[in-house]
Structure formats: structure tokens, C-alpha cells
Amino acid sequence: MKYFFYIVIAVYLMMLTPCSSFAQTDSINTDLPFQVYAYSAPKGIMLVIIGDWVIPTIGDTKSGYHIYRKENATDSLVKITPLPLRAESSYTKLVTKVGQSLEGMFPIIGVADSAQFWQLLVDQDASIEVWTTMFKKFRQAMGLLQYDYDIELGKTYTYVCTKLDASGAESSYSQEITVTAGQQLFELLGPLDINAEAKDNKAIISWKINRNDSAAFSYNVYRAYDSLGRYLRLNSEILVQMINDETDENSEMSFVDTLAYNGRQYFYAVVSVDYADNESDKNNILSVSPQDKQAPSVPKNIKSDAGELGIKIRWDLSPEDDIAGYVLYRAFDKDSTFVKIHTDLLPLNANSYEDITTQTGDEYFYRLTAVDQSGNESEQSANIYGFYLDPSRPLPPMNLHAVSDSDKITLTWDVIENPEILGYYVFRTSTYKGEFSQVSELLPRGDTIWTDTSSLSSFSVYYYAMRSSTLNGDFSYYNEAVAVKPIQTNIALPQPPSEFYGYSDQSGIRLHWEMPLDKTVYGYNIYRSSEDGSLLLKLNDTVLLFSTTTYLDSLNLDKQTYSYHIKSAHFNGTEGVASHSVEISPTTIAPEPPSNLRASLQNNIVTLTWSKILLDGMQGYNIYRHTGDGSFVRVNKELITIESTEFKDADISNGQKYFYTITTVSNNNRESFHSKAIDILSN
Numbered sequence: 284m285k286y287f288f289y290i291v292i293a294v295y296l297m298m299l300t301p302c303s304s305f306a307q308t309d310s311i312n313t314d315l316p317f318q319v320y321a322y323s324a325p326k327g328i329m330l331v332i333i334g335d336w337v338i339p340t341i342g343d344t345k346s347g348y349h350i351y352r353k354e355n356a357t358d359s360l361v362k363i364t365p366l367p368l369r370a371e372s373s374y375t376k377l378v379t380k381v382g383q384s385l386e387g388m389f390p391i392i393g394v395a396d397s398a399q400f401w402q403l404l405v406d407q408d409a410s411i412e413v414w415t416t417m418f419k420k421f422r423q424a425m426g427l428l429q430y431d432y433d434i435e436l437g438k439t440y441t442y443v444c445t446k447l448d449a450s451g452a453e454s455s456y457s458q459e460i461t462v463t464a465g466q467q468l469f470e471l472l473g474p475l476d477i478n479a480e481a482k483d484n485k486a487i488i489s490w491k492i493n494r495n496d497s498a499a500f501s502y503n504v505y506r507a508y509d510s511l512g513r514y515l516r517l518n519s520e521i522l523v524q525m526i527n528d529e530t531d532e533n534s535e536m537s538f539v540d541t542l543a544y545n546g547r548q549y550f551y552a553v554v555s556v557d558y559a560d561n562e563s564d565k566n567n568i569l570s571v572s573p574q575d576k577q578a579p580s581v582p583k584n585i586k587s588d589a590g591e592l593g594i595k596i597r598w599d600l601s602p603e604d605d606i607a608g609y610v611l612y613r614a615f616d617k618d619s620t621f622v623k624i625h626t627d628l629l630p631l632n633a634n635s636y637e638d639i640t641t642q643t644g645d646e647y648f649y650r651l652t653a654v655d656q657s658g659n660e661s662e663q664s665a666n667i668y669g670f671y672l673d674p675s676r677p678l679p680p681m682n683l684h685a686v687s688d689s690d691k692i693t694l695t696w697d698v699i700e701n702p703e704i705l706g707y708y709v710f711r712t713s714t715y716k717g718e719f720s721q722v723s724e725l726l727p728r729g730d731t732i733w734t735d736t737s738s739l740s741s742f743s744v745y746y747y748a749m750r751s752s753t754l755n756g757d758f759s760y761y762n763e764a765v766a767v768k769p770i771q772t773n774i775a776l777p778q779p780p781s782e783f784y785g786y787s788d789q790s791g792i793r794l795h796w797e798m799p800l801d802k803t804v805y806g807y808n809i810y811r812s813s814e815d816g817s818l819l820l821k822l823n824d825t826v827l828l829f830s831t832t833t834y835l836d837s838l839n840l841d842k843q844t845y846s847y848h849i850k851s852a853h854f855n856g857t858e859g860v861a862s863h864s865v866e867i868s869p870t871t872i873a874p875e876p877p878s879n880l881r882a883s884l885q886n887n888i889v890t891l892t893w894s895k896i897l898l899d900g901m902q903g904y905n906i907y908r909h910t911g912d913g914s915f916v917r918v919n920k921e922l923i924t925i926e927s928t929e930f931k932d933a934d935i936s937n938g939q940k941y942f943y944t945i946t947t948v949s950n951n952n953r954e955s956f957h958s959k960a961i962d963i964l965s966n
Contacts, residue, residue: 315454319350319444321462322559328431328462329559332444335407336415336425337369345451347426350444360443360456363433367447368426374401380424388414393879393894393928409883410892417523436465469498471555471563474536479551479569483577484544488569489537490553492524496563499555503562504538507550510568514552517542521556543573545657575657579603582651582661587669593639594647594669601653606631610660612650613638616716617666621650628654638669645760646670646716679762680707680749687770692735694747694765703753704728710748710761711735719748719761741769768855777804777851779862780832785847787870791837794847794865798832805854809834810861812846819848819861826852844868874898874947876958877928882943884963889932893945896925900950906930907944907957915944915957922948940964 317334330350337347347367351360371377374397378385385400392410394400403411404425415422422428434440440463443456474490488504501521505514517540524536543549549572552565585598596611608628612621629636641647647670650663680696694709707726710719723733739745746766751759780796787793794809806826810819822836836847845868848861877893884890891906903922907915918932935941941964944957 315446315457317348317444317446318457319348319442319460321440321442321460322468322557323462323464323466323561324430324559325561326430326432328434328440328442328464330429330431330442331422332368332427332429334427334446336404336427337367337446338405339369339372340449341372343449346447346449348444348446349453350429350431350442351456352431353441354438356441360441363431364429368429370404370425374398377401377404377424381420383420385421388418391879393892409885409890410881412883413881417521434464437463439463467498467557467559467561469557471498471557471561472496473555473563473566474499474502474553477551477553477567477569479571481571481573483575484541484573486540486543486549486551486571486573487537488540488551488553489535492534492536493555496555498557499563500558501556502536503554503556504540505552505554505565506540506543507552508548510550510570512550514550514565543571545573545575548572575605575655575659578659579606579653579655579661581664582609582653583664585649585651585664585667587649587667589670590637590639593637593641594649595635595637596649596651596667596669597635598651598664600632600634603653603655605655605657607654607656607658609633609636610652610654611636611638612652612663614648614650615646617648621648621663641669677701677704677751677753677757677759679751679759681762683747683749683762683765685747685765685767687767690736692739692745692747692767692769694733694735694749696731696749696762698729698731699751701728703755705752705754706730707749707751709733709735710750712746713743715744715746715766717746719746725752739769744768775803776857777801777853777859779849779851779859780807783849783862783865785865785867787867791835792845792847792867792869794834794836794849796832796849796862798829799851801851803853804829804851806852807831808850808852808858809836810848810850811836812848812864826856874901874949874953874955876944876946876955877904878958880943880945880958880961882961882963884965887933887935887937887966889935889941889943889963889965891930891932891943891945893928895928896947898947901925901947902950903927903948904930905946905948905954906932907946908932909942910939911942915942935965937965 317332320331320333322329322331332348339346345367347369348364349362349367350364352363353360371380389395389400392400392403392414394403415425415427419428431440439461441459441461443459445456446454472493472495474496475493477488477490480487480489490502493499501523503522504517506517507514518538522536522538524534548570551569551571552567554562554565556562579601580603582598582601585596588595588597608631611624611629613624614621624638624640638647646668649667649669650665652663653661678699678701680699682697684695686693705725706728707730708721709723709726711722712719722735722737726733744766745768746764748761748764750761778799778801780799782797783794785792785794806828808826809822811822812819823834827834844866847865847867850858850861852858874896875898877896879894881892882889903925904927905917905922906919908918909915918934919930923930940962942960942962944960946957947955
């Protein structure tokens with residue numbers, strides 16, 4: 284069983300184990316299959332009936348359990364239950380009696396809906412027994428738990444129970460059990476290493492389980508506004524620890540108090556609680572003051588516009604309710620350092636700012652952050668490009684276009700109808716946002732075309748921009764640059780990578796290669812041959828970059844041999860010849876075992892249950908067992924069908940501890956590894 288509630292099971296077994304202090308009389312039948320147990324609780328005596336639950340059928344008004352009590356050995360037993368204790372007669376009535384939905388139990392027990400759940404109750408299915416122990420509201424609605432409030436502290440009481448059939452016939456008394464009101468059965472020690480961590484408007488309380496606190500069933504977390512004040516319980520439901528392995532030492536639990544507010548001081552205590560709701564002392568009081576350490580989200584929809592005096596930045600107001608303001612940063616290049624351009628925070632209700640320190644014709648990049656009232660600042664936004672145009676300067680040529688030919692690049696633009704314009708200059712750079720260099724003489728104002736016949740590399744991208752010049756020597760700013768790549772001519776095809784090989788594992792087929800010596804290679808494409816070998820199927824959607832040296836084909840492949848090839852590609856997508864082929868067969872992956880393996884003992888028969896495996900292609904299960912002195916041996920003669928979730932082992936000896944595991948078997952007879960072993964001790 285992968286997970287289990289070790290405290291629940293411990294309490295459950297304790298309740299089932301007869302106690303040597305039980306008193307017996309001649310009128311008591313100690314062989315009855317039911318018993319009442321009594322525990323001193325904060326609100327009275329908690330009475331728990333161990334035995335089959337009674338679900339009445341139509342017309343049945345008499346069946347159930349009665350509980351009897353006496354104060355002294357010489358007194359007569361008096362019935363304290365006015366009506367028989369029993370379960371509700373339908374799932375709907377049961378939910379109403381519990382007072383909350385039971386659907387959370389469905390996946391744990393392994394049922395799909397309320398109809399299946401109710402059928403398990405009708406069938407007295409053992410898979411529900413542990414959950415009736417843990418969920419006391421549910422156990423009470425099943426007629427198996429009752430409180431006796433008519434008691435006095437310090438007095439000793441004796442209890443028995445009887446069972447009535449549908450005709451009203453009552454059984455003999457069960458075994459007597461005696462309890463003193465106000466005296467806990469076991470001393471509670473409390474958890475270890477309690478810790479409290481302050482967060483934004485919340486506190487996280489954590490602790491470790493005390494393995495010596497054997498009666499601890501669950502935990503409660505309390506909070507007060509001062510160390511001596513009135514403590515209020517924070518958890519509405521019991522806190523039960525789920526652990527992976529019963530050998531785990533000091534498993535940790537935690538609780539998050541989401542009702543704590545920043546700037547206030549709180550005091551917390553954690554106590555262990557037994558099955559009857561008795562608590563350990565409130566030791567190790569912890570003081571916590573939550574504080575906001577969470578930065579706000581990044582402002583959204585940031586845009587730039589030309590303002591009257593500079594560049595205007597606009598954004599959407601942040602949705603958080605604790606925003607104090609905004610900070611705007613600026614840089615002259617997108618990859619340089621961004622600097623704050625104002626002294627005080629921009630107001631929280633402001634969604635724009637005009638940067639009037641810009642120079643006409645220059646480019647700027649902006650980033651915005653939000654700051655909350657605790658001083659936490661968000662991450663910076665993405666780069667926002669800004670450009671300011673001074674209306675007093677001449678305009679550059681508009682609608683600049685570039686076209687690449689086999690041995691030249693041709694620029695075209697619209698003529699400027701301005702008699703003060705003398706002409707134009709063309710500028711070029713080979714890097715994005717690089718420094719422009721003049722590449723043309725002064726072009727006449729009426730020209731709208733210019734050709735660059737320089738020796739340009741077909742593997743580079745070039746950026747062109749233009750400026751206007753006036754008669755008095757003033758220059759315009761640059762127009763928007765255009766990018767163009769020369770057409771390749773007589774370029775040799777790229778060579779494929781060397782050392783191309785591969786292998787199969789549980790993730791798929793992995794391919795590896797060495798980077799080629801051909802530096803003109805931009806990337807790679809991976810191909811797999813079709814089933815008849817007539818064509819190659821490209822596997823990667825985009826080109827794998829030059830530095831990539833591995834690829835995983837993770838598709839669900841049939842059990843056959845596949846042929847793989849790799850091709851190198853240039854920047855423009857031109858591919859070279861295919862490499863040598865690599866022949867690989869997929870690995871058959873072993874299935875996984877079922878989860879939630881559980882064991883229960885009744886009438887010297889071990890019943891094993893588990894969660895149904897949901898993997899495709901599975902045909903059944905095998906159960907294995909050993910007694911601690913040998914290897915696991917299969918106990919089922921025939922393969923258990925895949926739809927089954929239960930197996931009964933009747934070949935059991937008294938006083939023997941048994942260990943069980945389960946495996947899954949696929950349709951191709953491949954068996955999974957063994958599940959985690961569970962153990963159970965026979966009577």
C-alpha cells in the first residue's frame with residue numbers, strides 16, 4: 284500500500300483488541316461478533332460499536348444496536364439508547380445525516396459514483412472499515428458511534444451492547460467494558476519541532492510526528508492574539524498525517540493560516556488529539572507576524588506614443604489592491620543598463636508618463652515596474668520602443684523598401700515634395716541596431732531608387748536607412764531601417780553531421796551526433812523512413828540549431844525496426860544530403876503495478892484490495908506473499924482479471940505475519956515490478 288494512515292489503523296486495531304480489564308458475567312456472551320468500546324472524551328463518554336453496520340430494509344423499524352449502562356457492579360444495566368442505532372436506509376439520507384458530501388471518499392475507496400459506494404455499504408465491504416474509523420461523523424451516521432452525556436467526572440461506568448434483528452429480537456449482552464469519566468486511556472505527548480513561518484497575509488505552521496505519542500490520532504492548530512489569551516481552533520476538519528513508509532522518522536505536517544493579516548502578531552499552538560478528541564497540552568507557543576514579501580505582477584499593455592514635448596508611455600493600471608505606484612526605467616539600447624528617470628514613485632492612479640528629456644531622432648527603450656505598499660517591486664516589463672520626432676527638423680524619405688537580387692540590393696522610396704531638401708544619403712550596418720555607415724554619395728532630391736553593388740555576403744543580413752539633407756546643411760533623423768539578405772549564388776550544399784547513432788529506452792528512441800566541421804551549417808532536420816521505406820518523414824517542426832546534438836523520438840512506435848537519417852541545413856533552409864541510416868527498434872516498456880494495495884483480516888481470511896489499473900493493454904494481476912524468511916511466491920493459481928480489485932487468501936496460519944505485493948501483467952505477458960510490500964498479522 285503506497286500510502287496509509289498509520290494512526291488510524293493503530294487506533295482501529297486497538298479498538299478491535301480485547302482488553303484484559305473487561306469485566307465478564309454469566310449473562311454476557313463473549314463470542315458475539317460485535318462489541319461496544321468506551322472512551323473518556325471532553326464532551327462525555329464516546330461509545331464505539333465494532334461490528335457489522337445495520338442498514339434497514341423497507342418495512343424494517345426494529346433492527347439495530349442498543350447500548351446499556353450501569354454505575355456500580357451491583358446495579359442493573361439500563362438502556363441509554365431510546366431507539367436502535369443503525370445506518371440510514373439510503374445514500375441521500377446518509378449524506379443528510381453526515382451533514383456534508385461523501386464524494387471525496389469515492390476515489391480513495393475506488394468507486395465512481397454514489398450507487399457503487401452505497402452497494403459497498405450494503406455488502407459490508409471491508410474497504411470502508413478504515414474510513415469509518417477515521418471519519419467519525421460518517422461512523423455516527425452508520426449507527427456505530429454514540430456519546431453518553433449524562434455522566435459525572437470521576438465516576439466509573441460499565442457499558443454493554445445488544446443487537447436487534449428486523450423482528451425486534453434482541454441478542455445477549457456483549458462483553459462489559461468499564462471507563463472512568465475524565466480519565467484518558469493514554470497520555471498524549473504532543474508533536475515535535477513545531478515551527479511557524481511568516482508569509483504575505485498568512486502563516487505556515489509545521490511540526491513533526493512524535494513516534495512515542497502512540498495514542499495520537501490527529502492534530503489541531505490553535506491561534507491567539509497574545510500568549511495568554513483565548514485560543515481558537517483553526518482547522519475545521521481533523522489533520523491526519525499521510526506518510527510513504529512506516530519506517531519514516533518524524534514525518535512532517537503543516538497547516539496554512541490564510542486568515543492572518545500583515546502587521547499583526549499571532550500566537551500558535553499545535554496539539555495531538557486521540558480518537559476521543561482528548562488533546563495534549565499547548566506547549567511550545569510560537570509568535571508570528573505575517574508580512575508582505577510578494578512582489579506585485581508586472582504592469583501590462585505598455586505602449587509608447589509621440590507626445591507634445593517627448594515620448595509618452597501608457598499602461599494598464601495594476602489589478603492588485605496594495606499598489607503604491609510605478610517606476611519607469613529607460614535605456615538607449617535594449618541590451619544596455621536601464622536607469623530610473625524620475626525621483627518619486629509615479630502615482631498609483633496614473634497610467635501614463637511623458638519623458639520630456641528625449642532628443643529628436645534618437646531611439647529609446649523603456650521598462651515599467653509596479654511597487655506595492657510594502658516596498659516590493661515587480662519584475663521589469665518587456666522592452667518598449669520609443670522614438671521622438673522634432674517637427675522643426677526635415678523629414679527623411681518615407682516608405683523605404685529593399686529588394687535582393689543575385690548580385691545587388693535595390694532600395695526604393697517616396698520623393699519628398701519640399702524645396703528646402705537638397706538630397707539624400709544612404710546608410711548601412713550588418714548588425715541589428717548597429718552603428719550606421721554612409722554608403723552613398725548625395726542623391727538628388729528627385730531620385731527614388733538606389734542600387735548597392737558592393738560585395739555582400741549571402742549569409743549576412745543588412746540593415747539600410749536614409750537621411751535627408753537641406754540646403755543650409757541640416758540633416759533629418761534616420762527613417763525606419765529595412766532589413767534584407769542577399770540571394771545565395773553557387774553555394775555548396777551543407778555536409779551531414781558525423782558520428783550519427785542512436786538507441787532505445789523507455790522514453791522513446793534517442794538520436795545523437797557530432798557537430799559537423801562545415802561552419803556554413805545553420806541547423807539540422809531529423810527524418811524517419813516510412814514503413815515501406817519509400818520516403819522520409821521529417822520529425823522536427825523547426826530546424827534544430829547548430830549546437831544541438833541530440834533528439835528524442837517519443838511517439839508511440841510499434842514493435843518494429845525504424846530507419847533514421849539526419850540532414851544539415853543552411854540559414855535559408857537549403858538542405859544537404861542525408862546521412863547514413865540508423866536502424867533502431869523501440870524498447871517494450873514494462874507496466875506499473877496497481878496502487879493503494881490494502882489488507883484486512885476477518886475469520887482468518889486475508890482480503891487484499893487495490894485500485895484498478897488504468898493503463899491500456901493490460902490483462903490482469905498476480906499476488907505474491909512471503910512470511911519474512913524467504914522470497915515472494917505467487918498465491919493466485921490463475922491470473923486475476925484486470926477488472927478485479929480484490930483477492931482473498933484463506934491459506935493462513937494463526938499468529939503468523941504475512942507480507943504481500945501485487946504486479947500487473949500486460950497483454951504481451953510482460954509483468955511489472957512488484958508494488959511496495961504491505962504486512963498483516965493473523966489472529
